[in-house]
Each structure stands twice: as structure tokens, then as C-alpha cells.
Amino acid sequence: MPLPAIKLMSLVVKQLIGKPIANRVKEAAKNSPRFKNSVVLPLAQFYTRTTVQIKSRMLGIGKVESVEPISIERAVDLMGDFAGEVTIVVIAISLVFLEMHRQNQKVESTYDAYNDTIESLKDRVEQLELVVKNQTLQTEKMEEVVKNLNQTVFYSQHGITSKILNTTEEQKAAENKKSKS
Template sequence: MSEQFPMFKLGTLIARQISSPIATRIKEYAKNHPVFSQNVCGRLAWYYRYGEIHCRMMALRLAGNSNFASRHQIVVPRVSPAEAHDLGADLLGELIVFMLGATILIFEYNRQANIKAKKTRARKEKWRALKNTLEELKIEAQRQNKQLESAKERLHILRNQNEK
């Protein structure tokens, strides 16, 4: 049970706890840095808003394959720059936390899969070794049976010679 449990679990816990402050710092940087705020956060907020509006219209059956979509252009209302920067920074922070969590999950899954594969390989090697040992014992038993048969034949020949 104690196989790497404390170190790896402690590492993942620390990574999860650190991801939130890192995301907060990146959000602050995004809000305060004008070029990053405008180019990354503003666009991220616009794409998010566009997806949100499009999904709402699809849910209301106002977009998609319906006749409404072919007759009307979906217009996304503009968001104020300050609101867009805040929304983009929040989305960026959440994206970072999510990506870190997903990365930890993938590493944990791969680690568990590797452990399982090692156990399977060890079990197969053990069976292979037992099979090889059994084959060697069969060969040895056959060799000894042949020696025993030849010894019996010699004994039989010697008895026949002594009787004459």
C-alpha cells in the first residue's frame, strides 16, 4: 500500500493547490497588460459570447438547420471592453486550472496503466518461468526413464548371462 502513495499524491495535491494562485496571477496580468488583454482576453471573451449566443439560439431552435438560420444572420451583441477583458481573464484562469487538472488526471491514468502493465508482465514472466521449469522437468524425467529402461535391459541381459 505504501508504494509511492505519499509522494505522488502529495505532488498532485500541491499542483492542484498551486494552480488556483497561478490562475489568479495570470488573470491579474491579463487585466493589467493592454496588449494581452485586448488580443487574448478580448478574443477569448468574444468567442465565448458567440458560442453562448449560438447555443442559446440552437436550444430555442432559432439556429442550426431550421429555416430561421437560413433567413437570418446570427448577430452577437458587443460586450464592453472592460467586461470582455474580465470575462476573458476569468475564462483563461479557468482554462489553466482545467488544463492542469486534466494533465494530472492523464499522468495518473498513465501511471496506473504502467503499474498494471508491470504487474501483468511480471505475472506472465512467472507463468513462463514455471512453464519452462515444467518442460525441463518433463525432459529430465524422459531422460531418466530412458536411462532406467536401458539399465533394466542391461540387468536383464546380465541375469540371462548368469543363468547360462
């Protein structure tokens, strides 16, 4: 997705989701003193202290001993905006994880398709091996038939009677039975 589209999407999410959440937090803090005093003010003070300390370290000033507390109105605005921003970050992270999951499923489906192709090729090779084996057996049988025909022709050309042929064929059948056993 191009960068301007990403910026536009983040602006839309911020306006449609982030701002309403920020406004609800601000409204809840204004309407509920307990929520304001137990949740909003401590979080806002912690956020302010942490931000000031990080900025002072980055500027090389050193450690700040104390940070001036912020006003209640500023704390409510700060935590409302913070809640809206956290919501946007959570949505962005969720979208990244969804995209990663989608990509993983795409890779898995490609992998499964390759495995299916390999399996079908293996099955086809096994079928072809059986066909070759059957054809080899048929070729051997045909060679035997041709050999027998050649002997019959040879015997008939040389005047050998059919009694000798029958005896020879009976001997071959007996030998085949012995070899099969």
C-alpha cells in the same frame, strides 16, 4: 476517490492555481493596452458571441444576428476567469491521462509477471522432460544388467562354462557396435 473528496480537490486547485492565473491575466490586461486590445478583447467578444448563439439555439429562439459588445472591464474579468478555468480543465485532463498511464503500466507489469511465470514453467517442464529421458535410459540399462545377470545365473545353474559366456558377451558387444553405427 469519493465525490466529496473530488469536489474538495477541485476547489483547492481552483483557489491555489486557477485564481492566481486569472488574477495575472487581469493584471496583465490592465497594465498592457496592447495585450488587452490584441488578445483579451477579441477573445472575450468571440466567447460572448459564441455563448449567446449556443444559448439561443438551445432555447429555440433561432440564430442571433448581432451580439452587443461587452465592456472592457467585463472582457478583462471574463478572460481572466476563462484562463483560470482552462487551467483547471488542463490540470484535470492531465491527471486523467496520468492515471490512465499508471493503470496501463500496472497492467503491463502484471502481463510481464504472467509471461515470466509461463516461461519459468516451460523451462521447468523441459528440465523434467530431460530427467524423465535420463531415468528411462537408466531403467533400460538396469533392465539389460538384470537380463544379463539372469542369463549368468541360468548358465551357472546348468553348468555352462565361462568361455561360452565370454563369447556370448563379445558377440553382444559387436552387435551393439554395429547397431550404433
